[in-house]
Amino acid sequence: MANKISINVNGKMHTGAIEARKLLSDYLREDLSLTGTHIGCDTSSCGACTIHLDGKAVKSCTILAVQADGCSVTTVEGLATNGELHPIQEGFKEEHGLQCGFCTPGMMMTATDLLKSNPNPSEQEIRDALEGNFCRCTGYHNIVKSIQYAAKKMA
Amino acid sequence: MTKYIGKSVKRLEDKRFLTGQGKYTDDIKLVNMAYAYILRSPYANATINNIDISEAKAQPGVAAIYTGADIPESIAGVPCGWQVNFKNGDIMKEPPHPLLVRKKVRHVGDGVVMIVADSRAIAKDASELIDIDYDIHDAVTDPKKAAEPGAPLVHEELPSNVCFDWELGNPKDEVAAALASAAHVTELDFTNQRVVPNAMEPRSAIGHYDTAYDRYTLHTSTQNPHLTRLLMCAFVLGIPEHKVRVVGPDVGGGFGSKIFHYTEEALVTYFSKILGRPIKWTADRSEAFLTDAHGRDHVTNAKMGFDANGKIVALQAYTYANMGAYLSTFAPAVPTYLHGTLLQGLYTTPKINVDVTATFTHTNAVDAYRGAGRPEATYLLERLLDLAALEMKVDPAELRFKNFIPAFDGVTQPGYQTQVALQYDSGNYEPVLKRALEMVGYEAFRQEQANQTNGKLLGIGFSTYIEACGIAPSAVVGALGARAGLFESAQVTVQPTGKVSVYTGSHSHGQGHETTFAQVVADKLGIPIEDVEIIHGDSDRVAFGMGTYGSRSLAVGGSAIVKSLEKVLEKGAKIAAHLLEASADDLEYNDGKWTVKGTDKSVAFGDVSLTAYVPHNYPEGIEPGLDFSSFYDPTNFTYPFGAHIAIVEIDKETGAIKLKRFIAVDDVGNVINPMIVDGQIHGGLAQGIGQALHEGAMYDEDGQLINGSYMDYCMPRADDFPSFEIDRTVTPCPHNPLGVKGAGEAGTIGSTPAVVNAVIDALWKGGHEVKDIKMPMTPERVWNAMQD
CATH class of the missing domain: 1.10.150.120 ([2Fe-2S]-binding domain)
Structure with a gap:
């Protein structure tokens, strides 16, 4: 079943309908093509998928994309500003x-x-x-x- | 003049990785792509009676479901690339490794059904609706037990589970006689446990068949795109090689596990044509645990004899090596030519014999893992030496100084001929240990250890290792059973504007070749490093390559680049001579220009390159263009060495080990980029220390991998290590143009026994005279050792 979500990712609003079971990590990689967030395990152990959710570091494979509805996400693609490295x-x-x-x-x-x-x-x-x-x-x-x-x- | 070589140039490839723009296989999305999930056997040894896919096939979004019955009989499976013969000359047992099993599964994780769907989630859901009827049989997982009569057979068509037996060195009776007359013999039974490579990027492969060109493309997370293409085309699928492009894009670590040609690569390639859609398969971590070729898994008995002065007189080693259920690409080479041949170590031992029995078990395949055989050899030698020092009550460092092979440079003095087939290229072993002792502050440490009163036990452990890298002279490895050459190729294309594209057959998956190789090119040509681009990992762009493993990239791949650079400069000099109206012999090349000796007449590299492509005013009899390919086949292995020292503290109450310090002094020959070499050493140390303290794949009696996830398998974490203390000496390799030996595996090879030796030392100081503690040395194992 599709669920409508709005997420601010790296300063840009994304609105779309997604499956309720979709992980935030999969949403970022598959739906938004932000493939800088990596998936290295299935047990939320390795941390390769860590992003910022409302400013706090979170493993994006531990939460569903629908849980991030209305939140602000920063991924590695959003670290640099105007081409200048963080x-x-x-x-x-x-x-x-x-x-x-x-x-x-x-x-x-x-x-x-x-x-x-x-x-x-x-x-x-x-x-x-x-x-x-x-x-x-x-x-x-x-x-x-x-x-x-x-x-x-x-x- | 060197502007770049020897300098810690910051990595040119970093930016894409730092900004999330690295392109790993799973990041690639092709139009109309389908996603594969492989349903694997949950049993280690079982017969398949029936596979029912009907319900799964009817699910919306499922594109196709394939079983072994969908693969023609002519496709037997993935091949093994190294042949070892039995002692009696018979060829090793080499049963087929099918892409999908039809009748009998042989390890947990054996692939049975491939489900292809519009998404990975749909494929996975559908897999749960597949019903496979299995008859379950007993399994064997231990390599020694597998050789016993009556052990459950992994391949019922074979008479036993023995893949081969093998022996190297001096005759056994001579070794036995030397041991019998020894003043002291140290004997140790131990297991070098199985570990899981755990590259952080799980394996992934995308097969794509293009009907317009009748051509396949395979993107795969490999260390070895060309060899994968060769093996898959010629030995698995029977597709003409020129009709296949294999790309190893950015690869998230390999550590050996991505050298090999895997079944999934052939499956997605083969079925992409049948399905008419690109197919992507990406392992989840559980699959990676079950199917990435594992490392080590030796069960060993070894005896080392000493004379009254502490000189080693003989070494006898018996090892059972676990091959797993099927032979992976290089598996037979690991316990034999990469292990037995290293048992001379750094020592003058006059009599050595090593006897290896390789067996099949109902477990995942074992193959090269960072170090590959050399860590097992080093573990064997270094454990025996430290234990012998404790037993004989002599200093372990002194014992080593007494036995080191004297220094030889391989130029004015010959290489050192070992008792186990190899000839070391150059070596100077005392300085590495001396430097390491200095860094430790050895005397002060021994005092601190003797005076310790805080309820803890301090211990120090040594390991002085040698390894064989720069793999390898093709004729030599061919004689030893390799079914491939191990040269490397490089093409240097100078563009008309003087910018340089270098196509190398080496493959970088973290090693920083795009920087190190560019440093070499920029210096040799005297041009800015920004003018150089290193291209690798694509069989359509790089004509041929043998990939990256065995610390071979710079020693072999770098040497191939140097050969092409020499050709560029030689031709460039002829063009320059024409432009300068001088003889080529009167020119010298410096700082990117040819100058007539003793004059200020010169022509720049860029002017010569432009002339080569706009040959209006051009020497007669010379072809246009400035573009050369070379193949470099080394004349010998390279032999890095070093001294590692671990200091541990054991909590007497809990058995917990704290690694307090780790000192590593390595000699990897000449160094092009010290920063990158240091990084290679650091990473290697963590993997070697990880094996000693944390890691180990555990199969239960039924053949279940009971710690096949990151919740169960202890991966080393940042807080498990102190900052490493490292230094190096430089003994150049005498037989390659850069004088380099290779640094990728040194850390792993040296470090493991140093940590175990330190724990044993601490226990002896505490009055517990134990010979061995099983790795990984958990607090429980250490605590139990203190209760005896």
Whole structure:
């Protein structure tokens, strides 16, 4: 059964009819072609699909698209402004925080949420905040440094 | 002059990944595309009596449902790319691996029915309406038990579950005699447990048949597009190779698991023509756990003998290697030529014998996983050495210094001939361990350990490893059973304006080739790095390639690029000489221009390239254009090495392990981009440490993978690691033009035994003289070890 929803994604309103069971992650990827949000598991463990829902980091595979009706969503595609990289994107580039790039969008969305609530996190606080985001390439070493870079830049 | 080589140039490919514009296979949407879901066996060993698809087929939105009966008998299944022979010379057992099973399923996850529908959700829903009647049989999952008489047979047409047996090194009686006369023998029985590669991008494949051109396109998350095309066309589907394009677009990690040609690739390709629509299949994570080729899974007994001075006199190893139910592409090579051949390690051991029995079990296939055989060899050697040091009450670092092969550069001194077939290219082993000890502050640590009073147990573990990379000289691997050459190709196309397109057969899925290779090209041509583009992963754009694995990309693929660059410069010099009215011998090339030696007369690279394509004023007898292809076949493997040290602290009350420090000093030869090499080491360490502390695929007696999801399989997380402390030494490779050895697997190969050794060391210091703790070393296992 189709359900009508209106969602603001990266500053743009999207209105449409979708199946009630559709996950927000699938809605973003399939209906809006925002494929920067990745799907790495079926158990809401890996964090590759992390987005911001009304400003808070959320795994978009844990909620239905209909639950996001009337909400504001930011995906990785909405991080940069006018072609200028967000400090977290710059941090990941400068500190080699990505290799294959698959976990990167989710990592950056989690990291920006962390920096909002804790602008100057310790290494341990960063590592703790990332416990819901898996990376298989970097050993997390440079991801931690990337987030520290962004924290400094945003201070 | 090097402007880029040796510098930590920021990655040129990053921007698309940082802005969500990376294009992975599942991101691709084709017109009129249908979606496949594969219904898999829930049983490890069962006979299919009947498959009823009638109800599912009638569902709205279901386009087609295919079973094994829809695949012609002529398509037997996916092939194995490496042949190992039995000790008696017989060819290994190589039963077919069907695309969809008709009669008998052999592991949980074996594909039985493919449902194709207008959406993935519809396909999945329909799969629940399919009724398959199975007769369930007993299963065997352990590689050693599978070899016992009376074990349930995986392939009933075979006499036993043994795929092959194999032996390498000195005669067993010589090794036995040396062990018998040894002053001390350390013996260890252990399991190198099965792990799941877990690339973050699940595998995905899209098959598309274009009627207009009678041509197929396969997009697939592969490390190896050309080999996939070759195997699928020539050995599975019988489609002419020139009628198939295989694209490996952005790929979200591989770690070995995406080297191989998988059934799903052939299924979507084959049925896209029959259905008349593109078909996409994407694994969910549970399917990835069940079907991505796993790694390791060795059951081993090993003995190492020492003389009274602590010199190793002999090594005997017996290993049972699990192949799984079917032979994956390179599976037979892993426990043999990538494992047995590395048992010399860094040591002068004069007598070595390794005996391997590979068996089929009712489990998912096992194949190359980051390191592939070399981590198993390193684990074997390094566990024995640290344990021997504890048993003989000598220092584990001293024991290694005593046994290291003396330094040799491979240029003025010959390579080192091992007892197990290989000839090491160059090596200087003492400095890596010395540097690692310095970084640890070894003496101070031992004091701290001796004086510890906080209710915890401190331990230190060592691992000094060697690996064989730059895979590989084609003739050598051919003699060892490879059914493919392992060269690499590269085309360098200089555009008229002097911009350079490089087409490489290597495939980047995180390694940063678009940067590293561009650094090499820009420096060799003396042009800005922005003028270079690296193109890979598309069989229509890159003429041929052998893909990326075995830390081979720079050593083999990079060398092929250098060969083409040399041809560009050689031809360019002839054109420049003509323009300068000089002899080519009188020219020198520097900073992007040819200059007549001793004068200020010069012509720039861009002027020469333009002349090559607008050949009005042009030397006689020379073809227009500036475009060269090369194939590079290495003369030897490369041999990176290093020293890893782990420091752990064990909570006596709970058995919990805290990894306090991890020090890695690696020698990967020359380094083009230190930042990228460091990143490769970091990631490798996390995977190796993950095996020691967290990971392990667990099959129960019925052959169920009981931890086949991220809720159950412990993936290493950010808070499981300290920041790594790494450094390197540089011993150039003497036989390739860049002097590089490869860095992709070093971290994984060295790190696992260092962590286990550290835990064993801590336990001995606490009075618990245990020889082994099973990996992953959970708190429960460690706690139990302290109760004895």
